[in-house]
Amino acid sequence: MLKALLTHPRLKMISSPLGLGKNLIQYRFLQPLIQRPLLPRAICLYVTYRCNMRCRMCGIWKQQGKSLSNELTLPELDRILSDRLFTKLETININGGEPNLREDLIEIVDLLISKLRRIKRITLNSNGVPPHRTIENAARISDRCRRQGILFSISVSLHDIGPRYDTISGIKGTYEKVIQALKGMQKIRQHNPFYLSVNCVISNLNLHHLEEMIEWDQKNQIPVNFTLGEIRDRFHNIEMAEGIEINEKDRPYLVEFLRKLANKRKVYFQHALRYVELADMMEFSKRRKLACHYAMGGVILGSEGLLYYCKSSRSIGNCRERSAYDCYFDPNNLEYRQSLIEGKCGACPPNTFNQMEVGRDLFRLFRFLLKGNG
Ligand code: SF4
Numbered sequence: 071m072l073k074a075l076l077t078h079p080r081l082k083m084i085s086s087p088l089g090l091g092k093n094l095i096q097y098r099f100l101q102p103l104i105q106r107p108l109l110p111r112a113i114c115l116y117v118t119y120r121c122n123m124r125c126r127m128c129g130i131w132k133q134q135g136k137s138l139s140n141e142l143t144l145p146e147l148d149r150i151l152s153d154r155l156f157t158k159l160e161t162i163n164i165n166g167g168e169p170n171l172r173e174d175l176i177e178i179v180d181l182l183i184s185k186l187r188r189i190k191r192i193t194l195n196s197n198g199v200p201p202h203r204t205i206e207n208a209a210r211i212s213d214r215c216r217r218q219g220i221l222f223s224i225s226v227s228l229h230d231i232g233p234r235y236d237t238i239s240g241i242k243g244t245y246e247k248v249i250q251a252l253k254g255m256q257k258i259r260q261h262n263p264f265y266l267s268v269n270c271v272i273s274n275l276n277l278h279h280l281e282e283m284i285e286w287d288q289k290n291q292i293p294v295n296f297t298l299g300e301i302r303d304r305f306h307n308i309e310m311a312e313g314i315e316i317n318e319k320d321r322p323y324l325v326e327f328l329r330k331l332a333n334k335r336k337v338y339f340q341h342a343l344r345y346v347e348l349a350d351m352m353e354f355s356k357r358r359k360l361a362c363h364y365a366m367g368g369v370i371l372g373s374e375g376l377l378y379y380c381k382s383s384r385s386i387g388n389c390r391e392r393s394a395y396d397c398y399f400d401p402n403n404l405e406y407r408q409s410l411i412e413g414k415c416g417a418c419p420p421n422t423f424n425q426m427e428v429g430r431d432l433f434r435l436f437r438f439l440l441k442g443n444g
Pocket residue numbers: 362363364365379380381382383410411414415416418419
């Protein structure tokens with residue numbers, strides 16, 4: 071079972087039994103004894119809020135007018151990442167907006183690799199457009215990561231098939247371009263292996279086409295991860311709620327779909343457990359039990375320098391003006407963090423199940439994979 075756990079194609083970003091064991095001890099047994107949060111080991115870095123899509127469930131692009139002039143420059147990032155808050159970072163998620171719109175994305179990656187000495191994995195979220203730049207950057211970043219022994223993965227957004235995806239993305243021709251990007255990246259993986267997957271955000275806009283996404287996954291041999299659309303201030307999508315939030319009458323359909331995925335434990339592996347949790351939360355209003363890497367030791371840095379504890383958090387300070395460590399460990403902010411964990415985590419959909427999270431929930435994952443009992 072352990073061998074299967076470490077070699078399963080959907081678990082390529084999970085590094086080693088040692089790493090999982092370390093996470094298990096640190097977060098399952100030691101952290102509950104410590105009053106203060108540990109230094110973050112994972113960061114989500116929004117390198118830009120600019121985006122070339124107009125997705126009907128995301129309004130991050132609405133900030134792009136002020137985003138370009140307000141984006142952290144390379145020297146600013148260099149200075150901010152020198153802060154002691156970031157000394158234990160191992161996992162970097164480069165996010166946006168569309169990260170490939172940053173002309174200096176490769177320089178940012180070089181900075182991360184040279185600056186963060188413990189770095190073990192880099193993940194990049196992209197919409198895949200424009201394809202040529204997506205493919206070129208994937209080649210350059212994967213080459214750097216391979217040479218440095220860093221695990222690299224790209225998750226490309228794809229929320230429906232064919233022209234229907236153009237309707238969701240708000241831009242004609244998007245689907246064809248995304249497919250072009252995915253095919254190009256599949257080719258470069260032959261020289262520089264990296265993990266390539268698709269992220270499908272479930273919303274009212276695509277609910278009844280999800281089965282087709284499963285067929286697409288099987289046909290194209292690119293794993294599709296399903297995540298639940300979220301409405302948050304920071305995503306500037308509150309007025310888009312109608313397209314995102316699953317209608318009451320459609321909830322049983324979604325629950326059934328998630329349970330169907332959860333039953334395919336050999337295919338979806340750790341994500342099958344995540345799908346059970348999502349189904350239980352929707353069907354029985356159960357509170358979330360799965361780990362969250364933000365609550366364990368994660369942080370978000372916005373493209374304008376604002377720091378957040380997690381995707382549900384308010385800003386806890388501006389790293390342009392104050393040390394990131396001081397923002398993170400400010401007593402008032404820590405009090406707010408505690409109220410966030412006690413108040414919001416229980417209803418927060420688990421949309422990731424990464425190395426840190428798998429480590430903390432290792433026993434539960436084993437139990438689930440062996441007996442189907444989550
Ligand atoms: S609110 Fe959600 S993202 Fe934030 S720490 Fe809790 S579970 Fe994690």
